[in-house]
Amino acid sequence: MAGSTTKTVFDIFQSMESGPAAASSPTTAQAWLEHHSRSLGFFIDEKFVLPADRRSRSLNDGKGGVVCSVACAEEADISQCAASSVSGFKAWSGLSCERRAKVLLKLVSLLGQHTQCVSELCELCDASASPSALVRLLQYYSGWAQLRDTLITGWTPLGVVEVVTSDDCSLYSLMLKVLPALAMGNSVIVVPGWSCGPPALLLAHLFTGAGLPAGALNVLTGCDMTLGAKVAQNPNVSYVTYSGNKQDGVTLCESTAGMGVPVSVSPYIGATCPFIIFESADIDSAVEEVIEAAFKKRKEVNWVLCVQESVYDSVVARLRLRMSGLKCVALLRESDSSLVEAAVQEAQQQGATLVQSSAAPPSRTHYPPTVLCGAAPSSPCVVSPSPGPLLPLMTFRSNSEAVTLGNHSPHGQAASIWTEDLTLALETAKSLSVGSVWVNSHSVFDPCLPVSGHKDSGTCTDGGQEGLYQYLRPSSSTPSLPRSSPASLDYSAFGTETPAPIIPVDLDSAPQSLLQLVGGKTCKSVSGCSMAVRPQEGTATLGYCPYGGRKDVRNAVEAAIKVQPGWMKKTPSVRAQSLYSLAKALEAKMRVVAGSNCIQTSISVEEANAEVDLSVARLNLWAAYCDKVQGGSLPMPKSGSALSFPEALGVVGVILPDKHPLLSMATLLGAAIATGNAVILVPSEKYPLPVLSFIQVLQASDLPAGLVNVITGSRDQLAAAFANHSVIKAVWYWGSAEGCQYLQKTCTRPLKTLKLSCQTEEDWTQSDPALLEELWRNAVQWKSVWIPTA
Template sequence: MSVAEIFESMDWGPAPESRAEADAWLDGQGRRFGHFIGGKRLDAGETFATVNPATGEVLAEVTQGSEADVAAAVKAARKAQGAWAAASGHDRARVLYAIARGLQKHSRLFAVLEVLDSGKPIREARDIDVALAARHFYHHAGHAELGDEELPGARPWGVCGQIVPWNFPLLMLAWKVAPALAMGNAVVLKPAEWTPLTALAFADICQQAGVPPGVVNIVTGDGATGAALVRAEIDKLAFTGSTEVGRILRRETAGRGIGLTLELGGKSPFVVFEDADLDGAIEGLVDAIWFNGGQVCCAGSRLLVQEGIAEDFQRRLIARMAKIRVGDPLDKAVDMGAMVHAEQKARVEAMLARTSGTVHRGEAPEGCYLPPVLVSDLQSADPLMQEEVFGPVLAMTTFRTPAEAVMLANDTSYGLAASVWSQDIDVALDCAPRIDAGIVWVNGTNMMDAAAPFGGMKESGFGREGGIAGLRAYLRPETGPKLSAPKRYEGEAAPSDPVDRTAKMYVGGKQARPDGGYSRPVYGPKGAVGEVGIANRKDLRNAVEAARGAAGWSASTGHLRAQILYYLAENLAAREAEFDARLKAQGAKDAATDAVRALFRWAAWADKHDGRTLGVPMGGLALALNRPVGVIGAFAAEDAPLTAMANMIGGALATGNRLVLIAPETAPLSATDLYQVLDTSDVPAGVVNVLTGDHAELAPQMAGHLGVDAVWSFSSAEISGVIEREAAADLKRTWVNYGRGRDWSAAEPFLSAGTEVQTVWVPFGL
């Protein structure tokens, strides 16, 4: 073809990236890989093949990790971690900086290895994955240097197990390893079975950068290897993968007292309003769902288009889809590469075969390739609108109003990411924070950075990676001294007496008798001092319904919340002597003045827990907003019962949450006395609900209730594992203790547990 003909047709010719450097590296390793443990690359054991999905070529043989291999890696990490944590932040920063430089120096090697192993196009691996991986180590080198100033007194978890997926093997490695090392942890990383090569190449970078032996360990293998890592003696687990596996991990780690971060699946809405730049939105869709083959958890796979432009938008989209180039992922002129594995391709095809929508398909070569696909004429309940596909499949429906757009966007169990397109910034910024997603892009998509928190809401997981929130995930939570069991006075057992009319609970702003009609006497050092009701499942259900009905509280201003908390503190202060007498009668070691002080502190915090503007390398803003978790179920502490309840009420309400509080079993009358204070302090009905009863009986019901968004427990250590295990059903957030006390003066743990960080990206400029 002549130059003149090329200018006439504007066809793209092939522009293949050389794979010579990657082949030389593979050949230099004998194309057989053992684990990287204790700073050494071990001999290969029993192996499996890793295959180039674009061609079917076997790239290398990789060792299948056993339980003994995992144990050896954890032992090496444990041996190295103490000295690494004791090193100065400056020394750790130098090592992380050297890793970043190493990734940049060998960027071509890593980009091509990533393409050969995963099938993703070279443009994505080169321009996004490797560059952003290096950015993570640069950014966290800064956190290591400034750690004592940013987070004084912070303590690392210790040995962190990390499991990364096949869609972003190198980037997810960097996302996890960089903050862990910056804060003084050692890691045992298991890469995905299908894509282990860049993790194995990263071992070379660690050696060259001076990472002490044992601080980074890499064990390859399949799901059995991952399961062995979960069972191992680790202190924290960070996992990125499917929601179903996330549920399993929540159950398997329950009761162990280890840290857990889950970044799980998504079904991200891509919302296009009628005033949007339609061509810009279409190019955003190409980036969001087709450029990466849809093999990304935050892909904008649910297209919601305003009804008035839907026909025109669909016509333009189908025309653009026909121009997407699918082929050799090493070709720089290709938009979409291969699916990662034939199994994944077959899964996506099976989902398409079951849909009732209208399927529009682009073109793709034979082999492990799929074309770009648009499925229109769907309803929100259609499986393709609800289930994660992990392929280049875009499911489309329409909406009429902004309110309906938000409703449809939230009509899923997932909450990972979203994209909103409108030229009216008021419309865009009104909708964006109301979408239940951990990250929302305005007039853009797939923008990420080490400084910006990333993670999900609802069943897309919990915890954050990136930013200060992600850094805290690699630090042990603040706790107090080990608790001793509170004294229980004779006669407290057996809730068998018919309920006294005074033995009421507090639900929806009203006092209510327990559904079961039973109460128990409360004893102190001098005998019976009162009677409380025994809550059952129905009482809990009523309290949760009341809390969900008080959603307006979560939308209220911090100023309003502060006023009400000040008023609550003032009214409690007026009755200090009465509360002190009741505490003494129950044998509780506490003082009402401490509870009053706590409520004043939370009133002060209510309008001061600000979000952040993040320093990201882009033209525009990235905003980290603090969103309330929602409905919190909480089990009160037995030590300092009134002060503990004041902190739980104050911490939950200051951050905009609604509360279902289970009173302390040894001093429940201090909770029932609070009813009148709540009634006279303008706390809206349903915002605080108080039940009395047996913690062990109510814990599984609270943790398993689908209307509860998070569970806090400062009760006995025994129910902590129960709460974590039952919370796995819908992956609700948990904050529990394991026999440790709480520093009630520390605000940060309450602020973190009471909020979800939502990152909103707003690009602007020319």
């Protein structure tokens, strides 16, 4: 027809432009809000609570209109909520696994009845969540609620769990924390971000209709992130877990330091993730998918496109063709426009060229999709991306260079790999320091996939069976941190004490000088200082050991990072043989090691020999562990293959307890190196002699030099050195409450995995399988790989 503007199928396939979205009218959600007079309070003890004198804050939609007002909780609300959660935990955990599973399954049908209201409310509040994804979450975790006592024996729920999210977190990410906590028998206090507040209140109301006991799920809303720390301060809260952006996660960790409550964070929002296109990829599919991933209005991660040089021209040509008709993307805030323009100008000044949509932005609240070709790895648009539809593009020559570019970011959230070569895909996936790898796809999420942020992207695992253990503790254990108020601590002065001077008296009868172990060689401390080793305060000196400090830690880390990648790549059976060799070497040196333990701790010869025997048995046990727990295939509800496997953390700093100095060392050392980590050991400041005598055992074994380093000195000074070293990935600390508080406060830039304990009477002779499994899980991080099929 003449003058017709109707597009043909050929025109549509040429432009690949999305069709007009169906008009939506959130009438059901609006009716629910009107039912609550557009003023939402809290959800406590199975009912909505809205005190008359509470401050409130308005929640706006994407167009600036007011959706509703949400109340801000105060101390009285927190106390009421915590008391309700304690009662809810007793009722919920007292139910059988089958009863808990039925409650979660019933919620599936309730969610089906109210799908429209939930989806409309999420859209109004900009808290993205697909009802079908929520149904999948409920079905998956109802199964685990049924099987908890069958497949996870020897573990018990923590109690009251607090789930905190940032304002930019999705409802799906919130429920990925809430549902496993409930499935394991805990009660939950939800402190949602601003956009998730109304949907979280709606879901909590639906939970009561499914038969969840009163108090098992409560929701508190607040004006800012400080509410999360205020709730954590309540002594009834057993565990805090966070999801959202890193800045708010760090604030929460610092605010809760010293309260005696464990905190784990999943700061995935804003992470920089590589999108790697190899020359063996289907270029058309890869270009289509990177455009879909990178140019969303609201994207949780920032993508960096890495293209092999041999197909660079082909990729750029397809990007130009595909992007020519793309519409401008709406910015979240008008102020973002100046940030985006500044980032583009800076990238151009550094040599980047633009591939940009030809559409003109209708206003300053929109910006055209833009690819910054030729961006440098150190460019600000790569290191700290600005908001908006910008996609940096870098090139690489070889596979190893692609891995280097992919690992350049401080984040380790996810990566997308595009290649038709399966061997190349798996080798690259194993080499990337990320928690999730998608082959020829991107952003594939399912609750059966363990999502473990590597590097600066998290300190816990969500999803899969692996993600359940953060909400459980071994039945035979007790909380390792006593609840308390934070101490008044001078963080800048912590660990800065100087060693007591050693005055020469009788040089003819001077005790022996002991040495530490760094890089496989015995040595003195860099400072040259020493400290006296005595069985008890005021007794005769047994010897002088080095007073190690920050420079000794630096040297030990340098030695450890040289050998750790090679040790991690060894097969599990090879690592097992090395641990068996270590146990055999300890058995051969039993008289020397037991003698030093006897002299240092004043225990009997029989007790010292028994501790050596237990230490040998513990090392043999970890040797057996090496090739027994290695992940496997996951049952995804899609066509394809999903794999999960544990990986080493890297370099682990271990500060040993005073009790059972030899056995505790063997237990912790075995767990760390069995999983592929390198270790820096700090012996008990009070009883260092048994570990120093163990250096002879290490040198007699076939462990690589530098894999295990031993530094003696002040516990607090070395803890501070561990906390401030960016390469050390985890710190295991047995010591004072002040030391635990310091580590919680300072191990956030970058994030470190912490295992902290103030227990002085911990029984290391226990061989409870759950206790040993907990140690093993503290030594690994999980990676999932998704490979789709046709």
